[in-house]
Amino acid sequence: MKKNSAILGAAFLMATSAIGPGFLTQTSLFTEELMASFGFVILISIILDVGAQLNIWRIVAVSENRAQDLANDLLPGLGFFLAALIAFGGLIFNIGNIAGCGLGAQVLTGAEPKTGAVISCVIALGIFWYKEAGRMMDNFTKLLGFLMIGLTAYIAISSHPPVADALYRTVWPEKIDVMKIITLVGGTVGGYISFAGAHRLLDAGIKGKQNLPQITRSSVTGILITAIMRFVLFLAALGVVWQGIKLPVENPAAGVFSSAAGAIGYKFFGVVLWSAAITSVVGASYTSVSFWKTLHPMIAKNEKIFISAFIIIATIAFIFIGNPVKQLVVAGAINGIILPIALIIIMIVSAKSSMMKTYQHPAWLRVFGWMVVVVLSWMSYKTFYQLFNQ
Numbered sequence: 001m002k003k004n005s006a007i008l009g010a011a012f013l014m015a016t017s018a019i020g021p022g023f024l025t026q027t028s029l030f031t032e033e034l035m036a037s038f039g040f041v042i043l044i045s046i047i048l049d050v051g052a053q054l055n056i057w058r059i060v061a062v063s064e065n066r067a068q069d070l071a072n073d074l075l076p077g078l079g080f081f082l083a084a085l086i087a088f089g090g091l092i093f094n095i096g097n098i099a100g101c102g103l104g105a106q107v108l109t110g111a112e113p114k115t116g117a118v119i120s121c122v123i124a125l126g127i128f129w130y131k132e133a134g135r136m137m138d139n140f141t142k143l144l145g146f147l148m149i150g151l152t153a154y155i156a157i158s159s160h161p162p163v164a165d166a167l168y169r170t171v172w173p174e175k176i177d178v179m180k181i182i183t184l185v186g187g188t189v190g191g192y193i194s195f196a197g198a199h200r201l202l203d204a205g206i207k208g209k210q211n212l213p214q215i216t217r218s219s220v221t222g223i224l225i226t227a228i229m230r231f232v233l234f235l236a237a238l239g240v241v242w243q244g245i246k247l248p249v250e251n252p253a254a255g256v257f258s259s260a261a262g263a264i265g266y267k268f269f270g271v272v273l274w275s276a277a278i279t280s281v282v283g284a285s286y287t288s289v290s291f292w293k294t295l296h297p298m299i300a301k302n303e304k305i306f307i308s309a310f311i312i313i314a315t316i317a318f319i320f321i322g323n324p325v326k327q328l329v330v331a332g333a334i335n336g337i338i339l340p341i342a343l344i345i346i347m348i349v350s351a352k353s354s355m356m357k358t359y360q361h362p363a364w365l366r367v368f369g370w371m372v373v374v375v376l377s378w379m380s381y382k383t384f385y386q387l388f389n390q
Contacts, residue, residue, distance in 0.1 A: 007206060007218045012141040013283050014053075014197035014222035019148060019229050020280030021100025022093065024273060027230060028252035030180050031237035036162065038234060039170030041177065045184040046227045050220075051372035052194055052343055055365055057219035059346050060198040062359045064207045067195050067342065068291050070349045082342060083291040089338050090192040090288035094314035095321060097280040102318065104274025107254070107266060114319050120274070121315040124281045128307050141282065144275040145225060151268045152232045159239025159260035166238055182337070182379040184230075192287040194339065197222050199290040209359050236260060285310045340376040347373060 031038045060067055072079030098117050105116025130136045197218060201207060206214055233256075240259045241247065247255035257269035289307045293300040347369045350361040 007201070007204075007214050008221065009139070009142060010197035010200040010204070010206075011218045011221035011225060012145045013200050013286075014193060014219075015225035015229070016141045016145045016148075016276070016279035016283060018193050018226045018280075019145070019276050020093065020097050021103070021273060021277050022096055023230070024100075024233065024253035024276060025251075026180075026183060027233045028237045028247060028256050030177075030184075031234055032241045032247050032252065034173075034175060034177060034180070035241065036165045036169035036238060037173035037175050038180075038238070039166050039231075040173035041180050041184060042227075042230050042234060043170050044181050046223065046230075048181075048372050048376065049223050049226070051368045052339060052376075053219045053223055054216070055350065055361075055369040055372075056194050056343065056346050057198045057201070057215055058212070058361065058365070059350050059356070060195065061201050061207045061215045062209055062212065063349070063356055064202065065355075066199055066202060066290065066294055067346065069294050070355065071345050072295075073355055074345060074349055074352070078345065080295060082345060083295060085338050085341065086192045086195070086291045087288045090284045091310070091314060091317075093192075094281060094284045094288075094310065095317045097277045097284060098311075098314045098318045099321075100273055100277030101281065103251070104270050104272075104277055107270030108274065116274075117315055117318055120278055120281070121311055124278060124285070124311050125308050127282060128285075128304050141279050144279050148272050148275050149225075149229055149232065151272050152229065152236060155257050155260045155265055155268060156232050156236035156239065158265065159236050159256070161235040161239030162242055163235065166235060178379050178382045182376070182382075192284055192291070194342070195291070196283050196287040199287055203290075209357075281311060281314070285314075337380040340373050340380055343369065343373050343376070 027038075030041065034041065056067070060070070063070060065073070068079035068083045070079070071082045098121065099113070101120030102113030102115070102117035105111055105120065106113050109116070111119075127136050127140060201215060201218065206218075233253075237247075237252075237256045240256050245255070245259050247259075253273070254266065254269050257272070258266040261268065285307045288310055289299070289303060292306070293303050299306055347366065349355055350366060350369070
């Protein structure tokens with residue numbers, strides 16, 4: 001029972017890490033720009049997600065080593081480089097996550113966003129300082145994950161989206177935007193997110209070749225949860241913009257919920273936003289620090305202190321930076337650029353029999369993984385070029 005809880009908890013940790021304020025902002029904003037064709041962007045991002053996640057979770061969990069340790073074994077110092085990249089991407093996201101907590105609290109209570117951010121910071125700290133932090137984290141992410149999907153499904157039904165058009169354009173789009181694909185992939189499995197569940201499985205003792213079925217089930221479940229939420233939110237947003245309603249630039253996701261269901265929809269948005277943000281704070285902080293704790297014994301010994309510092313730094317940064325709606329989109333793009341670098345390391349490790357013991361990584365997964373690396377590398381180049389030539 002405890003093992004099954006950890007398997008589902010790892011899936012929800014990954015999924016709720018992906019479903020953050022940036023997820024809500026990007027999906028709403030991009031649906032308004034691409035209309036029904038945004039379904040194609042989601043479909044491609046899910047295919048790339050599957051290729052990345054199946055490889056990363058398997059290699060990390062079966063090798064029984066965290067990604068940074070595998071990288072250091074491959075090339076001394078490479079693990080420190082990877083850990084620095086992940087922590088950088090995680091911190092950028094976490095500032096936006098804390099901002100989302102503040103904005104969600106404002107919708108629900110009327111409190112200032114900075115006040116809501118500080119209160120949410122304290123709640124996140126409480127989760128990690130609880131005696132059984134791992135179980136608390138699993139239960140917390142599962143509960144809020146189900147709540148987010150349920151409330152967003154209600155909004156999708158209320159907005160009366162053109163489902164037939166959405167399905168048609170998902171496979172036959174009118175227009176394609178590469179930067180939006182890499183931004184979605186970055187926001188869904190980029191940076192720290194793709195390693196969140198895999199590192200959680202290691203901490204729960206679910207590792208090794210004998211646990212391959214559970215590892216695969218957990219990774220696929222995480223991807224499916226994220227995909228369901230993405231499509232449900234896409235349909236909700238499409239139903240609103242299809243009617244010609246213009247979403248507010250400062251908070252497009254709020255416009256989706258309030259336009260579809262009025263005052264109650266706006267309150268639902270507050271619940272979804274806060275839930276998405278606080279679970280992402282937990283996921284980003286836990287995973288970013290998990291990349292450092294095997295690199296120095298002091299970090300491993302004081303893991304909770306470092307996680308707490310990560311959350312507090314993000315909260316202080318938000319208080320000084322303010323509302324980062326644009327930053328949330330850029331954060332997804334940056335984490336999408338980090339993903340192919342991390343995946344290249346994992347794919348090279350998968351071919352090293354000395355590091356994988358008796359495990360033989362399936363040829364189809366290896367091919368799939370390298371295809372994702374090539375596609376993401378090309379998209380990252382295009383995105384990088386666009387970001388710095390606007």
